[in-house]
Amino acid sequence: METFLLLGTFVILLILRVPIALTLIVASLATGLYMNIDLATLIQQMVEGLNSFTLLAIPFFILAGEIMNEGGISRRLINFANVIIGWLRGGLAMVNVLASTFFGGISGSALADTSSVGSVMIPMMKKQGYDSDYAVSVTVSSSAQGVMIPPSHNMIIFSTAAGGVSIGSLFMGGLLPGLLLGIALLIITYMLARKRNYPKGQPVDKKDIPRILGEGILGLLTIVIIMGGILSGYFTVTESAAIGALYAFIITFFVYRDIKLTKMGIILKNTFKTLSMVLFLIGTSSAFGYLLTLLRIPALVADTLINISPNSAITILMIVVILLLLGMIMDMAPLIVIATPILLPVAIDVGMDPVHFGVLLILCLAVGLITPPVGTVLFVGSAIGKLPIEKTSKGLLPFYAVMIVMVFLVAYIPSLSLYFPNVFVE
Template identity: 80%
Template structure:
């Protein structure tokens, strides 16, 4: 009965379109009252879920991304990508993917990537003769790299939900899958461009190339500082995030100088708004996860999935299918917090490393971000491209196939994920 009340109230409130954080809290309190647990104990679990030093990195990562985004980093990364690969056929599509790869190493957010890169490149691609569905599909599919390529605050959320998995190992684990996704998307993007005979990109004037490269590399150095500090062991994830934020502040306001210092107030306001939602959600999920553990839901799910088939491949496929389906109806952060305590024991039981499972989980949910009916990134890209969700989803079909191929490679070839953590992270 406890499980029925907990899960039933959760599903019912979701169907009633109650915000996910409130859904988690109400479900937890109602179940707690039935189990004769004091509401104060549930509140303590919420507060306890936020009492983690690693969570301090999230505000810094969000703030660094907001600063660099506001300061024109997306435009500079687009220019840098154009210098590298923009002259060949379908060059703007390839620039789009490469710019998303670069931007993902700074913002760690697929929505921010689509908003920043897409707002520049989607209208530009349409103006140069690219189909709207192609422009939107390239933008939103490549933005999924933003949650894979470090630094990624979603990795930190998973680390917390998984009981303290190394953030450095997660960052390194997501790097190769993220780059692999970008590479396969570039191949697909070029193939479609050739088939549809899209135009070649315009050559950049030679006198502008040194400045473009310099400005682009200055922005990318933010990610290098964060990742390098963690890998070297010189900084913790939180310390690296703080130093990276300070560097982003200096570069944006004293080197690029595209915006005045007074804009910092607006940047902080947006950062606080994002953090209030993320941290509230983490606290609510902590209470919900505690009740899941009390009612033995993770153990029951684990036994059920393993009992369906003794074959590890079948079990991993079931995990992937469950995550893909959940990703189409719920946003990433709450799903990380809810699904991790349920499915991580199953993954460990079939021999998956927690880092491998974390990267697989986030890749599955990244695909969910571009999949209807609740694909946040799909909605943002469609709005920018002024394209209906139906047409955008149809245009995404070959890109969905490419993303699923990468997903299966990551799921069944652990070395793609574990190679860098094994050699770089102690």
């Protein structure tokens, strides 16, 4: 009865479109009251879920992304990508993919990527003759790909939920699959552009190229500083995030100088707003996860999956299907906290490395970000492009196919996720 109450309340509230954080806490409180659990215990679990030094890196990553976003980094990265690849057939669409890859490595947020790059690129692509559904599809799929490129605060959330998996290993584990997915998206973007005869990009004036490249590289150095500090061992993840935020502040306000220091108030407000949502989700997910463990639901799921088939390949397939389905109905952050303690033991039982599983989980949930009915990135992209969700989803079909292929490659070829960690971290 307790299990039915916990999961039933959760599903009903989810169907009623109650915000996910409230859904988690209401289901937890209702079940706790039924089980006569002291509610202070649930509050303690929420606090415990947030009581992690590692999580201190998240506000700095969010702050760095907000500073660079407000300071015009998205426009500079678009110009930078345009110099590299914009001259090809469908070049503007390919610039979109490349810029999202760069920006994802700075912000670590698919939603911020879509809002920032998409607000510039989607109207620009439509103006130059690209179909609206294609422009939105390119934007949201490449933004989802960006969460794989380090640094990613979602990897930090997974590390915490998994009990302390190396964040450096997770960052490096996501790098190769993220880059390969970006290349695959560039290929499908180019193929569709040729098939539909989209225009070539406008050539860049040669005298502007040094300035554009210099400004773009200055922005991308944020990633180098963060990853270099972590991999060299000079900084912890939190220290690297703080230094990255400081660098972003200096570059934005004293080098680019597109905005005044008075804008810092708005930047901090946006940072606190995003951070409060992320931390509230982590806290409520921790209370929900505590009850799942108390009711032995993870153990039940693990036994069920393993008993269905002794074949590890089949078990991995079931894990992938579960993650893809869950990603369609829940947001990424709470799902990481909830799904990790349930599915990670299953993955370890069939021989998966925790880093391999973490990369696979993030990639599957990235697909969910652009999949109806609850794909937040899909909604934002459709709103920017002024398109109904149904039309955008139809235009996304070729991009879905590419991403699903990449999911299965990551699932069944562990070296894609483990090669860089083994070389650079261990």
